[in-house]
Amino acid sequence: MTEREKGAISKDNTQLRDSSAKIIFDDPILCAQFLRDYVDIPLLHNVQPEDIEDETERFVHMFTEERDSDVVKKIRIKEEKTPFYIVSLIEHKSYVDYNVTMQIFRYMAFIWEDYEKEQERMRHGISKTKDFRYPPVLPIVYYEGIGKWTAPISLHERILLSDTLGEYIPDYRCIMVQLNEYTNGRLMEKADELSLIMMLNKLHGSEDFAALQSEVPSEYLEKVTAQTPEYLLGIIGQIVEILLAKLSVPMDEARRFADQVKERKVGELFANFKGYDVQEVRRIAREEGEKAGKKVGEKIGEKIGEKIGEKKGLAALVRSLKVFLPDFENVYSAVIKNEEYAGCTREEVMKYY
Numbered sequence: 001m002t003e004r005e006k007g008a009i010s011k012d013n014t015q016l017r018d019s020s021a022k023i024i025f026d027d028p029i030l031c032a033q034f035l036r037d038y039v040d041i042p043l044l045h046n047v048q049p050e051d052i053e054d055e056t057e058r059f060v061h062m063f064t065e066e067r068d069s070d071v072v073k074k075i076r077i078k079e080e081k082t083p084f085y086i087v088s089l090i091e092h093k094s095y096v097d098y099n100v101t102m103q104i105f106r107y108m109a110f111i112w113e114d115y116e117k118e119q120e121r122m123r124h125g126i127s128k129t130k131d132f133r134y135p136p137v138l139p140i141v142y143y144e145g146i147g148k149w150t151a152p153i154s155l156h157e158r159i160l161l162s163d164t165l166g167e168y169i170p171d172y173r174c175i176m177v178q179l180n181e182y183t184n185g186r187l188m189e190k191a192d193e194l195s196l197i198m199m200l201n202k203l204h205g206s207e208d209f210a211a212l213q214s215e216v217p218s219e220y221l222e223k224v225t226a227q228t229p230e231y232l233l234g235i236i237g238q239i240v241e242i243l244l245a246k247l248s249v250p251m252d253e254a255r256r257f258a259d260q261v262k263e264r265k266v267g268e269l270f271a272n273f274k275g276y277d278v279q280e281v282r283r284i285a286r287e288e289g290e291k292a293g294k295k296v297g298e299k300i301g302e303k304i305g306e307k308i309g310e311k312k313g314l315a316a317l318v319r320s321l322k323v324f325l326p327d328f329e330n331v332y333s334a335v336i337k338n339e340e341y342a343g344c345t346r347e348e349v350m351k352y353y
Contacts, residue, residue: 318352
């Protein structure tokens with residue numbers, strides 16, 4: 001495994017570790033699959049991993065902390081013998097970015113300026129000659145959010161009076177790739193590692209696992225990963241672990257499922273996942289609380305027992321919810337929705353949290 005391949009599995013920036021989209025674009029095999037299968041441009045239909053050169057570090061100073069999942073790839077088209085620059089903005093949040101077209105426009109202008117300077121260093125005055133041309137920059141937005149993308153994808157839509165001034169105002173359109181527009185059936189037609197990852201990235205709750213299990217045969221999963229390189233299995237395993245963590249699956253359980261991928265047991269992945277039902281957790285916690293209250297009540301009297309039982313029940317409920325919900329606000333909200341604990345204060349819940 002090369003240093004680059006190892007780097008795809010272990011990243012220094014914690015935010016990058018949380019971005020499965022960043023992982024996809026960092027890997028040349030997955031990136032090539034994406035360009036061939038999801039970007040409808042004939043020039044890219046035969047792109048191979050060796051044709052892709054990552055230039056993100058060269059332009060990293062353009063990116064803000066909020067956009068540290070953006071990447072810049074130089075794609076070499078063999079037939080054209082032309083460097084084909086791709087600016088890819090990865091949106092993996094649940095909301096859209098309404099200023100993405102202007103952000104990409106800045107990137108494009110900077111890339112062209114950098115190209116001009118590079119060519120001028122090799123041959124002074126070349127940019128002023130008649131035949132000098134700038135490389136094409138292909139703007140791609142890959143959106144993984146749950147809802148539909150509603151932001152403008154053309155620059156004109158962000159510029160006042162562009163409908164009146166038209167030809168005098170610069171314009172371009174982003175290529176939108178929305179994950180939520182792809183059914184599992186369409187993804188299965190691709191029959192590659194990226195299609196599997198994209199199916200995983202579509203999961204937003206434990207109930208989605210059951211649906212995916214019914215739609216995707218285990219034989220398909222095993223076939224897709226039969227020839228997958230070991231390092232790429234590691235990447236898919238990492239994405240599985242990230243996904244399950246977002247679903248509040250306990251860490252040791254998430255790692256166990258990730259290990260199944262690395263061991264080429266992908267076919268068993270969905271079959272063995274039972275999911276985590278928060279409502280069931282609440283019911284079990286209430287029962288535990290009631291049992292604890294009764295035991296105490298038998299020893300020190302009915303009234304005192306009822307009071308302590310109430311607190312024991314609240315403690316058990318809070319402890320259980322804490323395992324499956326991401327933060328205190330979610331736990332508190334779940335507690336007060338329960339009729340038995342609707343009157344609990346934030347301080348009471350925090351005590352047991």
